[in-house]
Amino acid sequence: MSGYDFQNLRVLIADDSRQIRALLKSFLSGFGIKNISEVSDADEAFIEMSNFDPDLVIIDWNMPPTNGLDFVEKVRLGENSPNPYVPIIMLTGFTELFRVKRARDAGISAFLAKPLSAQSLYKRLIAVVDDNRPFVRIKNYFGPDRRAARRTQFMGVERRGQ
């Protein structure tokens, strides 16, 4: 036994695909997580935030008619948000850079691109647990400090430049 122990986590999954929800649930159960709640749309996810009180939300971006981005904005900026600080992993088949930036600017904690794998999900879980960025509030944004994420990304380049 030498790894992270996730068994006390409460995870909320929101995806309109029943199969993707089942896959996520199986992976998370395999990681030792017992408390998992699943819903099929963003509005339901917001309601479940109050009922289930998750430590982590994994939500799909594209869930017509509403979408995961609306959920993120509602959680981060909504007056009646049950927990504006909850870590949110955005799950999506959209991988274009402008979309990644849009999700980041909505206040997500991490981005998980489909196709899903047990490895990629495990890595994101670790990243979210180890993420010690403060939250920042400015005029049009509330969420994890985006500049801290950029500093971490470019640390290697900065060091070589010194």
Added chain:
Amino acid sequence: MAEKAEFIRPRRHISQKVSKTGGPSPEHAIVKALNAAEDIISGYQGWAVDDMEKLWLTFLGFVDTDQGKITEEHVLTMYNLSHEARGQGGSFGFPLITLIADSLCKFLDGRGGLTTMDLEIVRIHILALKAVFRQNLKGDCGALSREIPNLLLALRNKAGIGENHHQ
């Protein structure tokens, strides 16, 4: 003048619920996860074939429609079905489905309508998707996984929609 920012350290953090020791090693955790997902992964092909049929029937509906009446909303319906296939294929062990559906998404993304040539390109994509299931092309398909995206890109380029058409 720089915008004033307020920095907040939430009192509650996910790390408070996770011990960094005492759990299975990452390798073991991943093996357990894959074992837990075995049934759902093996069942994919059954229901995905039905989804593909839905995509095909939606396409046939387009062909029967007067081209001028194919609206952005119609295209969006097909885009959403392709987008689902793109996300699911590789997740359930069919990366070729993801590659072909990705090409179809790139072709349909942001389109207001479809011409006769466009419909032909969509048809070729859907037939390719159906062929992957018919031939049971699971996992890494080697050279095919490199050649198919290139062929589909060439096809999209013929219609003037290649890479980065949104950027």
